[in-house]
Amino acid sequence: MRCPCGCGQPVELPLIREARPRWSLQVDKDGHPSLEPSVWRRGGCRAHYFVRRGKVVWV
Template structure:
């Protein structure tokens, strides 16, 4: 494992939990927070969740959460405000990151 990958994985275990921020509307803002997730909600219906790739490439990731979407993700928030996503996020192009977000922490797939 190279030093950069080791550092990202180590930081993911000790960094503050990623939190969920709600915005009103059916689309994400043009600028996403550095660590947190943004959930776009319009009229009580969740549309999508967005965040920056945790590998460090800063690529914006947008995942649909509406029931009709395929593929779609589920977002859960615990009592401390930490977010979880299911299923895993696997980027097939670019940095090719594959990870879970569990209780605000990035869990990398090997």
């Protein structure tokens, strides 16, 4: 996915169990994704946010 801040940088979030760090993805019955834990870009734009039910929630 692309960073939602608008900087256009790709955000890669490993979902496989063996990866560290890794994120978990859940999709609700309406198809809205949620990610855990939050996404925090340590470089570049330094965006920090959650994805909850398909929406970005800024920290």
